[in-house]
Amino acid sequence: MQPQSDSQAATRFRQYNLTEIPQVYAWFERMRTNQPAIYDEQMHMWQVFRYEDVSAVVTDHSRFSSKPLGLVGSFFQDTLVAKDPPEHRKLRNLVNQAFTPRAVARLSDRITRVTQELLDEVRATGKMDIVSDMAFPLPAKVIAELLGVPSEDWNIFQKWARIGDTESLMGSERSMQEEMSDYFSQLLAERRRSPREDLISALSIAEVDGERLSEQELVSFCTLLLAAGQETTKNLIANFIVCVTDHPELLERLRQEPDLMPTAIEEVLRYLPPVWLLFRMTTTDVELGGQHIPANQFVLAWLASANRDPAQFANPDQFDIQRASNRHMTFGHGIHFCVGAPLARLEAKIVLPMMLEQLKGLQRVEGVPVMADMGIVFVIRSLPVTFQAEG
Numbered sequence: 001m002q003p004q005s006d007s008q009a010a011t012r013f014r015q016y017n018l019t020e021i022p023q024v025y026a027w028f029e030r031m032r033t034n035q036p037a038i039y040d041e042q043m044h045m046w047q048v049f050r051y052e053d054v055s056a057v058v059t060d061h062s063r064f065s066s067k068p069l070g071l072v073g074s075f076f077q078d079t080l081v082a083k084d085p086p087e088h089r090k091l092r093n094l095v096n097q098a099f100t101p102r103a104v105a106r107l108s109d110r111i112t113r114v115t116q117e118l119l120d121e122v123r124a125t126g127k128m129d130i131v132s133d134m135a136f137p138l139p140a141k142v143i144a145e146l147l148g149v150p151s152e153d154w155n156i157f158q159k160w161a162r163i164g165d166t167e168s169l170m171g172s173e174r175s176m177q178e179e180m181s182d183y184f185s186q187l188l189a190e191r192r193r194s195p196r197e198d199l200i201s202a203l204s205i206a207e208v209d210g211e212r213l214s215e216q217e218l219v220s221f222c223t224l225l226l227a228a229g230q231e232t233t234k235n236l237i238a239n240f241i242v243c244v245t246d247h248p249e250l251l252e253r254l255r256q257e258p259d260l261m262p263t264a265i266e267e268v269l270r271y272l273p274p275v276w277l278l279f280r281m282t283t284t285d286v287e288l289g290g291q292h293i294p295a296n297q298f299v300l301a302w303l304a305s306a307n308r309d310p311a312q313f314a315n316p317d318q319f320d321i322q323r324a325s326n327r328h329m330t331f332g333h334g335i336h337f338c339v340g341a342p343l344a345r346l347e348a349k350i351v352l353p354m355m356l357e358q359l360k361g362l363q364r365v366e367g368v369p370v371m372a373d374m375g376i377v378f379v380i381r382s383l384p385v386t387f388q389a390e391g
């Protein structure tokens, strides 16, 4: 793979064979060293690559606004992810009231149950597609449960699964978005009439300073949760399996020492993150990576590059499941830090040990190229594996 130009991000947004990914990381390394902040003529935006700069762009909301994420028609429109303070604070406080550690912990049993059901469907066959048989349905069913979507409806998410794609996020999927809005408006009306113990009911009555979320804000938040929580967690599971099947000796080690799982999950989040980049817009003139960037410019911050910056991580290209200090950028940082991080981590900590335990001899099917779409979310389409059939 030879990029058209070393500075053009646009050329990166395509489908990749996973074997090409080291070349993308080599490009990040060149950019961090030679051109840490650069203007991309094709995308009309700046790009930054170093940990320090990515962290500043993502965290410093007074100089880098999140408003561009709310472009008209985008799935992020009207949601907290596209707001700056003070609007962001109000929405985030409301969301925190409903998205409590208790509400997340309550999902543990459900996650275990769904994982076991999905494993039972494949255990006797000795083969499965990690994506369609586990990584997709598990987070979809969990978000459905969290929101309070009736279980018979969870598979409507299948149709909406593409909402994590960059195209969709940037607004080219109007009809699907309208369909989702209609669905959630109806569900919301039902829960207002007869509340249950679910997130939609909790959000519809949550108050800050006597203010509640408007209907539009609520509906947008539900679609955001789907967009933000489904494809990302799906790819955390798939990326984990990619990383450990690339290093088969680790599979056995993790089976023997399940206590290593939490740091192994953090290492996958750093090494092959589900979210590769975030956008912001400058509110004022700024200096970044030795460049002067004027106000009102789009900035693309490469989280995946920051995660491999040797200024922050020792031996950054080494996959180390015991990495001690792992302050990766994969969940963002600062006021927009991922609301769903505890849930994504909980899901991973339940599903992955169960998979390793029950799928002995797990390995990728040789000769089948693993293809992934590079967007905001890094999406693995299919990941066929084999293991020892049981029963």
Ligand code: HEM
Binding pocket: 058, 066, 080, 081, 082, 092, 143, 224, 225, 228, 229, 230, 232, 233, 236, 274, 275, 278, 329, 330, 331, 332, 333, 335, 336, 337, 338, 339, 340, 341, 343, 344
């Ligand atoms: C491995 C899985 C996940 C990854 C890598 C991830 C990544 C991120 C990142 C990078 C941000 C920051 C956005 C920014 O600064 O502009 C974010 C925010 C957010 N995430 Fe996640 N996410 C994951 C799972 C989830 C889940 C499971 C949910 C909910 C069910 C969720 C809901 C949200 C929400 C609502 C925000 C907006 C927070 C705010 O703007 O204050 N995420 N996520």
